[in-house]
Amino acid sequence: MLSSMLNSHPSVLCHHELYNPEGIHYALSLRDTEFSLAINQQQRDKDPLGFLARTWAHAQGMPCVGFKMTHKQNQQVFDYAINDPSIKKIVLHRNNQVKVHVSKLIAEKNGIWESYGLQEHAPTVRTLPIGNTSTRVTVELTKLEQDIAMNRAFYQEITHRLTQSKQPYLKLEYESLTQQDTLEKLFHFLAIAPHALTTRSQKQNLTDLKHNIDNFSALLRQVQDDELYRQLTDNVT
Numbered sequence: 001m002l003s004s005m006l007n008s009h010p011s012v013l014c015h016h017e018l019y020n021p022e023g024i025h026y027a028l029s030l031r032d033t034e035f036s037l038a039i040n041q042q043q044r045d046k047d048p049l050g051f052l053a054r055t056w057a058h059a060q061g062m063p064c065v066g067f068k069m070t071h072k073q074n075q076q077v078f079d080y081a082i083n084d085p086s087i088k089k090i091v092l093h094r095n096n097q098v099k100v101h102v103s104k105l106i107a108e109k110n111g112i113w114e115s116y117g118l119q120e121h122a123p124t125v126r127t128l129p130i131g132n133t134s135t136r137v138t139v140e141l142t143k144l145e146q147d148i149a150m151n152r153a154f155y156q157e158i159t160h161r162l163t164q165s166k167q168p169y170l171k172l173e174y175e176s177l178t179q180q181d182t183l184e185k186l187f188h189f190l191a192i193a194p195h196a197l198t199t200r201s202q203k204q205n206l207t208d209l210k211h212n213i214d215n216f217s218a219l220l221r222q223v224q225d226d227e228l229y230r231q232l233t234d235n236v237t
Contacts, residue, residue: 001174001177001199002090002172002174002177003015003016003067003068004028004198004199004200005177005199006066006186006197007027007028008197008198008199009064009192009195011062011063011192011193011195012062012064012065012066012190012192013059013060013062013064013066014066014067014068015030015055015065015066015067015068016028016067016068017067017068017069017073018044018051018055018067018068019044019048019067019069019073019077020073021073023041024037024041024044030060035060045074048074048076048077049077049080052081063192064191064192066088066090069081071150071154082161082162083161083165085165085167088168088169088170088189088190089158089167089169089170090169090172090189091158091159091162091169091170091172092172092173092174093155093171093172093173093174094173095173095174095175095231096231096234097147097148097152097231098139098144098209098228098231098232098234099209099234100151101139101143101144101147102137102139102209102212104147105139106137106212109135110135135212136211136212136213136214137212137213137214138213138214138215139213139219141219141223144228145228148228159171170185170186170189172185172186208235209234216232220233
């Protein structure tokens with residue numbers, strides 16, 4: 001969502017997961033073109049920092065170029081980006097970690113990780129019609145807690161390393177991405193002019209988790225942590 005929002009700005013070229021192990025996911029505006037930063041994934045993986053240099057160099061005339069990176073995609077690039085103060089870091093997180101876990105389970109089950117209502121060239125990026133809410137998953141409490149702990153450790157590492165190196169970074173919440181004050185912070189941090197942003201990302205799952213979790217009632221009875229219980233019952237009617 002954030003990647004497509006940023007890419008809708010006239011001064012920004014924002015790619016998606018360039019270092020996804022299953023494919024090179026360029027900015028949406030370039031996926032129907034012949035744009036390419038590498039011949040194939042093997043070349044990217046053989047020289048990940050060289051690929052990163054080409055990312056910055058092929059700016060398509062934009063003063064601001066970026067990409068999305070998630071946990072464990074490429075440790076060498078992650079370390080380089082974290083350590084380089086000339087690269088601005090936006091740390092995006094989702095407050096409801098239960099929904100993060102459920103979304104991952106549904107994506108693994110469907111094989112659908114991005115949905116934009118358009119045909120993608122990358123075979124790992126499939127589309128899902130708006131309103132498809134039929135996918136239900138079983139949530140194991142132990143695996144849920146492990147996922148939350150892993151994500152927490154990942155974000156703690158990021159903020160610790162940026163704080164220790166005294167680098168400024170922008171922390172954003174997924175839940176407030178479309179709010180005006182969030183957008184103003186984003187424009188200021190990237191030093192770009194305010195502009196209306198749009199997103200081509202489509203929400204795949206309902207906000208009410210009881211419609212996505214097969215064992216919802218049983219899971220509620222297992223949960224003893226108050227915060228976890230609150231996140232499970234968020235928006236439940």
